[in-house]
Structure formats: C-alpha cells, structure tokens
Amino acid sequence: MMEHIRWKNLERESIRYALLKIGVKWWHNLFYYRKVTALNTHKIPQNRPLIFAPNHENAAMDGLAVLCTTRGQPVFLARSDIFKKKLPALLLTFLKIMPIYRIRDGISSLQKNDRVFQKTVEILKRKRPLVILPEGNHAEFKRLRPLKKGITRIAFQAEEASGYHLGIHIVPVGIDYRDIYKFKTDVLVNYGDPIDISDYFDLYRENAQKGMLALREHLASAIRELMVQISTEKYYHGYMGILDLYFHRMKKRMGLSGNTHANKFQSDRKLVEILNLFLEKDPETVAKLSRKAEKFVALRKKLRLRNWLFEKDRVSxxxxxxxxxxxxxxxxxxxxxxxxxxxxxxxxxxxxxxxxxxxxxxxxxxxxxxxxxxxxxxxxxxxxxxxxxxxxxxxxxxxxxxxxxxxxxxxxxxxxxxxxxxxxxxxxxxKNKTFTEAKNLRNELISRMDELVASAIPLPASS
Incomplete structure (x- = not known):
C-alpha cells in the first residue's frame, strides 16, 4: 500500500489542487449547501504550523467544511483501509489525504505510521495545516465522543523531533448541520481559540502520557464549547425534538432576530444548557418532557407535517x-x-x-x-x-x-x-384526532418549556 502513495506531493502547493479547490469550494458553499456560515475565522493563526481538530458528525463533509472555509491546502489524515488499491491511493494523495494506521489494521501495520509521522513533521515544518478528526470515526449525533490519542501524539512527537521549536497550535473546530442528510440545508463552522501546545511541554517531558491526556482533555473541552453538545444518550431524541419546536420562542427570549443558522445554533446551545441544568435538579421533569417531545415528533411525522406549520397555527x-x-x-x-x-x-x-x-x-x-x-x-x-x-x-x-x-x-x-x-x-x-393530539401535546410542551426557560432567561425589556 505504501508504494502507491506519492509522499512528495503532500506538503507542496499544487496548482492543479488549487484549481480543484476553487471548484469544490464553489460547489460546496454556493450550490450544495443553502448557506455556509463560518464564525471566528479571525482566530486562526497565520504563518505558523496548525492542526485543525473538528468534531466528526457527517463523514467526509466535516473535512470539506474546514477546507471550504479556510485558506491554503491543508493535509488530511484518514483511515488506512481506503488506500489499499492503487488508483484510490493515488487519487487520495493528490487530494492531500494520507493514511493513519490503527490496531484494527494489524499490529504490523502500525510500523507504517513511522513514515506517516515523518511526513507530518515535514508538513508542519513547512507551516502547512493538518486536519485531524480526533474522534477517529463519525457518528450522526450532536455529541463529541472521546478523543483518540493520535492527534496529541502527532503534535508532541513533531515538536520533540524538531527540538520543541515548531510552535504548533491546535485549532478546535465545531461543525453544526441543520440536517446532515439533506441537499440545500445549512452548515455552520465555528473556529475556537488556538491551543498553544507549548503550554504542556513541561508536563509532557515529565510524563508523556500525562501531557497527552491533559492536552486531549483541554481540546475536548474546547470543541464542546463550539458545538451543540447533547451528552445524554437516554434523552437525546427528546432534546432534539425540543430544540426544533421551541426555537422561535427561544430566540425571542434571547433577543435574537431572524431564522439564521447562527441564531439557531445559539438557541440550541442555550436550551441544552437549561435542559441539562434541570436534568440534574429535577430529572423526572426532563424525562417527561423528553417522552412528550418524542411522541410529538412521531405524531408530526405520521401526519407528514413540518414544525413550521404548527408555528402558523392557522392556514387560510x-x-x-x-x-x-x-x-x-x-x-x-x-x-x-x-x-x-x-x-x-x-x-x-x-x-x-x-x-x-x-x-x-x-x-x-x-x-x-x-x-x-x-x-x-x-x-x-x-x-x-x-x-x-x-x-x-x-x-x-x-x-x-x-x-x-x-x-x-x-x-x-x-x-x-x-x-x-x-x-x-x-x-x-x-378535527383529525391525531392532529388534535399533536397540537395539544405541542402546546403542553411549549407551556412547560416557557416555565423552565423563564427561570433561566428573563424576557428582553422590549418584549
């Protein structure tokens, strides 16, 4: 497999790749998605080695979201099994994607990571950005899963091999989709404060495992602050139902105007925070809300109605x-x-x-x-x-x-x-019975959520 990879192409700027990126970016930002919102791009450091670390909810679209909202030609790390055949391997390396080998690929395969590591050092020395999806694999939930060791190991070992003079920063990235499956929906890419890994050099020199663990925990915490993090598995679908049906009232509570993705993102994060607070204080209330929200979503789907129709109340x-x-x-x-x-x-x-x-x-x-x-x-x-x-x-x-x-x-x-x-x-x-039940259930949910939210967020003075 290794002989199929054109390693020399990875850290070099490519005119062909630059032209391809123009087309991909146009297709991604202007055609495939209705709107792409990039927040806090000013926080991305310039002229220094970077590793972008986004959450991984939507397969290759997560990497594309970073590619299409940043400058330059970043290099991506992906699982090694997609490099097994010659043609895909050549195509992937042209696209600046290189393999990372895992235990599941076989113990002997792990030795091949030495070549990958050498290349990452060369890439970072040239101040070319890396994109590493630290969760290791994707999942369709708005939840950051435990981070793998690879990203911190690569960062520290690259610094160690360069005498701790590279100045690597890890940029946490939160990606949020309105709907990960649909065409012409919205995506939001939220860049966080870069993490200077030199802050962890002393701990790493003292104990490598402790240093990597501390950096990994810092990175995980930073990514969670940039995304909608629904940690509960038990009430996940109930939370999602509440975020959808309560958005318009929540944005009013928060003094937001417009149905933008940025406003939906802020609303969702605040609602999750409030629900989590009551999950600790009064878990039975959240359990009831979650069950009712799931039931409402099921009834709404049975009726083949979208939530915005219930917002109108009457259709003339x-x-x-x-x-x-x-x-x-x-x-x-x-x-x-x-x-x-x-x-x-x-x-x-x-x-x-x-x-x-x-x-x-x-x-x-x-x-x-x-x-x-x-x-x-x-x-x-x-x-x-x-x-x-x-x-x-x-x-x-x-x-x-x-x-x-x-x-x-x-x-x-x-x-x-x-x-x-x-x-x-x-x-x-x-006066369809299922419809009436859905409306009554939705009204109950909104009334109860009004009470919970009012205890956390007072109405704006103008309301």
Whole structure:
C-alpha cells in the first residue's frame, strides 16, 4: 500500500489542487449547501504550523467544511483501509489525504505510521495545516465522543523531533448541520481559540502520557464549547425534538432576530444548557418532557407535517388557493426543468441509497453531483451544438436548462410547502384526532418549556 502513495506531493502547493479547490469550494458553499456560515475565522493563526481538530458528525463533509472555509491546502489524515488499491491511493494523495494506521489494521501495520509521522513533521515544518478528526470515526449525533490519542501524539512527537521549536497550535473546530442528510440545508463552522501546545511541554517531558491526556482533555473541552453538545444518550431524541419546536420562542427570549443558522445554533446551545441544568435538579421533569417531545415528533411525522406549520397555527384558504394558483402557472417551467435535469438531480440520491452507513449519504450526494453535473451539461452542450451547428444556440440551450432546473427545484420545495399547508388545513377542518393530539401535546410542551426557560432567561425589556 505504501508504494502507491506519492509522499512528495503532500506538503507542496499544487496548482492543479488549487484549481480543484476553487471548484469544490464553489460547489460546496454556493450550490450544495443553502448557506455556509463560518464564525471566528479571525482566530486562526497565520504563518505558523496548525492542526485543525473538528468534531466528526457527517463523514467526509466535516473535512470539506474546514477546507471550504479556510485558506491554503491543508493535509488530511484518514483511515488506512481506503488506500489499499492503487488508483484510490493515488487519487487520495493528490487530494492531500494520507493514511493513519490503527490496531484494527494489524499490529504490523502500525510500523507504517513511522513514515506517516515523518511526513507530518515535514508538513508542519513547512507551516502547512493538518486536519485531524480526533474522534477517529463519525457518528450522526450532536455529541463529541472521546478523543483518540493520535492527534496529541502527532503534535508532541513533531515538536520533540524538531527540538520543541515548531510552535504548533491546535485549532478546535465545531461543525453544526441543520440536517446532515439533506441537499440545500445549512452548515455552520465555528473556529475556537488556538491551543498553544507549548503550554504542556513541561508536563509532557515529565510524563508523556500525562501531557497527552491533559492536552486531549483541554481540546475536548474546547470543541464542546463550539458545538451543540447533547451528552445524554437516554434523552437525546427528546432534546432534539425540543430544540426544533421551541426555537422561535427561544430566540425571542434571547433577543435574537431572524431564522439564521447562527441564531439557531445559539438557541440550541442555550436550551441544552437549561435542559441539562434541570436534568440534574429535577430529572423526572426532563424525562417527561423528553417522552412528550418524542411522541410529538412521531405524531408530526405520521401526519407528514413540518414544525413550521404548527408555528402558523392557522392556514387560510385564500393563502392556499393563491399559492396553488402560482404553482399551476409555474408548472410548465417546472416540467421543462424536470425533463432536462432529471438525470443529474436524481442519480446522486439513488447512488447514496446503496450505502449501508447512512452518514455517508451527504458525502456521496456531494461527490456524485460535483462530478455528474458538469459532465452532463458538457455532453448536453456538445449534443446541442452538433444538432444546431450553432454555438450561441448551444450555449443558450444550456443556460435555459440550468435556469429551469434551478426553478424546478425551487418549485418542488414550494409544492411540498403547499402540500403541507393543505394537509394542515384539512386536518384542522376535519378535527383529525391525531392532529388534535399533536397540537395539544405541542402546546403542553411549549407551556412547560416557557416555565423552565423563564427561570433561566428573563424576557428582553422590549418584549
């Protein structure tokens, strides 16, 4: 495996990689996600060796979130089993990803980490950033799991090999997704205060294990402060239900305006803090809230209604009629967009469905769409040019396909919203039992949460 890796390419700046990064960043920040919010990028030190350490919730998308919100060409560490074949290994090293070997790869494989370690020292000496996902593997929960030893071992041993003169800083990173599975959702990348590992040199020299443990604990604490940390496993889904249904009232309590991801992030963190406080003081109250929140989410899904519909309380018939009329008028544009863009819109999702680990869904969708859309439009352009023998007609046809495809996607979202409004009004008019139960349960939850939150956060003076 090692012979497949082009080690010399990793620490060097590459024009081809720089061009690829421009495309990936554009696709990631402007097309795949609705909005990418990067907080506190000013805290990232310049012109010094860095190791970025993000939480790991969403497979390769976590690394991409760091790549697309920072400068330069960082080098990533990934598990070694994806480097076994020659072609993937060459591709991964071109993408500045190198393997890290674990005990599960075999005791003999651990010796190969010596070469990896030498390369990390070279990379850091050149002041190229490393990105290491310190949890070691991904999990779809908003919870930081115990950090592996690798990141602190690499940092200390690199300093030790350089006479403790490198000046390595570890930058903790918190990544938060509105939904890790969906296209056109939001992602927030929150950079924290860099950790100067020289603060731990004395302890490391005295006892290496104690030094690495102390740094690892500091790093874990720093990452938790930059993300939504739901530590409880028992009430995790209940917490998530409460964060969703109480957001609009919580942002009012906190004096926040707008439904931005940054506001949702602040609201979620504060709500988790309050729920954790009551989990210690009055665990039975939190247990009841959690059970009710889980039940409400189950009822809402059964009714196929989104939470924002309950926020409206009432949905007027004129509003539904006007919305439906606009959909009828726009249907020809939607149909054109659907027919001309069905392949690139449809295939990424179908490919993602083949993966057993659903955390890879977003990664697969991103990669397949990034490759498929340009290829599809290139072939379509060539076909139009051949048929029309006119460059302007071919370019115009591509522009129309792209425009109607985008309008078609927006139309689809609007259609789903209209359908939700229609269901909501129908359930309300017919006094559907499940709907009534869901509304009553939601009102109970909000009333009880109002009491808990009021004890922690007074309403703003203007309210």
């Amino acid at each position: 018939f004129p509003g539904i009629f006007l919305h439906g009329l606009l959909l009828v008028i726009g249907f020809p544009v939607f149909l054109t967009g659907l027919l001309t863009n069905y392949i690139p819109w449809h295939i990424p999702g179908k490919v993602a469905e083949q993966f057993e680990d659903k955390v890879f869904i977003s990664t697969v969708k991103f990669v397949v769409s990034f490759l498929l859309f340009p290829l599809y439009y290139l072939l379509l352009f060539i076909l139009l040019w051949i048929v029309s023998s006119n460059l302007l007609i071919a370019l115009g046809g591509i522009a129309i396909c792209a425009f109607t495809g985008w309008i078609g996607f927006r139309y689809y979202i609007s259609w789903k919203k209209w359908l939700g409004k229609y269901r909501y009004r129908r359930y309300m008019k017919k």
